[in-house]
Amino acid sequence: MFFQHVYDKSLAQGSYLIGCQAAGIAMVIDPQRDVDVYLEIAKQNNLRITHIAETHIHADFLCGSRELAALTGAELYLSDEGGADWQYQFPHHGLKNGDVIKLGNLTFEVLHTPGHTPESISFLLTDHPATDKPIMVFTGDFVFVGDIGRPDLLEKAAGIEGTKEAGAKDMFQSLKNLLHFQITYRLGQVTVLVLLVERLWVLCLVQPLVTKKFATGHLTMRKMKQVLSINFD
């Protein structure tokens, strides 16, 4: 498996190129709009970009998925979750919870993880020749390393009223759902992810408090420690 993280620090925006070297093909998740960076990575590693996916409809940057698709002929894989108001309005392969994208020896299982936005999905990656257990999850703005996504931004920044309470409840349920997955590999980022999941498990014990706090704004792990007075470490 080939994996490369591309990070734009000016927008704090992360994207990923994941390839199956055996099949010589790759998927890009949440590409930035100047897509030459992915073409170059693919070229250097003898990969052909055949799949492009997004975790959600972004509000903080203009996603380069369609530019990349136009240049490579790759297919778009986008969320069809979230209801009528949250549907992409151009051709794509629609993804629902439980769907699986196959990329050579790799599979990406789609998890519907609403909270930050109603249509948010995450991709649970398994590298099949090596194991049948997932090794990474691409969460978009649902969870971050050491933090969770904001359910209040739609209301605050995008001006869509009355969504933060519902978003907070969705977020809590999505976090609980993530706990069903046993992430056993401890390599690079994934080690962090395991820690994160352990921490989230603690959160599930105190739903009302956390839901209330979610609805009031940005809840960082540091704040959670203060709120819950629980020693996470």
Next chain:
Amino acid sequence: MMKHLNKVDRPLLTSVPQHSKLTKQEFQAAYDNGIKIIDARNKVDFANGFIPGSLNIQGNNSFSTWAGWMLNYQESFILVCNDDQIEGLTRKLMRIGLDNILGYISDVNAYDVKLQKADVITIDEFKSYLDKPDVQIIDVRGASEYEAGHIDCAENVFVGTIQDNLYKISKDKQVVIHCQSGDRSAVAYSVLARNGFDNVKNFSGGMKEWNATGGKTIAGKEASCSFA
């Protein structure tokens, strides 16, 4: 808006546009037509001489953030930057869908335009304006920063939305603006200058210098001031 653009069919930009340096004639024609100028130089260079009407958004990691607040998707604009900056800035802007760069210039002295200077003041001069009824202090940081601690009497007008809140800024009083460390107040100063405010001073040292020198702050959403 970007959420909308990410959802619907839109024009594609499949390569990074190569922008050219404008000739003197090209610049002059666009300038005479009232085009917006985004000056990406360092705030000190900008303060020492800027093209009237230009906005100072420094070409650092916050460039796209403030450009996103200050520009719309329709208007075209000119950048002031060096040759080695134009590609990077073009990339930063296209990532948020701001594609309408007409071109760029590097030397603000090369045109038949009388440059303006920004009125930047030291902390000592700033202190001399405090507690005066004919002075308006404007803190241009975000609401949560302001709420956590601000200088007594300072009012909060966030730089990102200052263009929509110009009515809150006095045209009669001496206005003194500041932010945390001078970057955002440089943006705000240029917005106010562009909109005809000639009564503004910029305390560039901001809360950073204020706090470092033991200045008092008060918490809370509302400005409180015996002179207000």
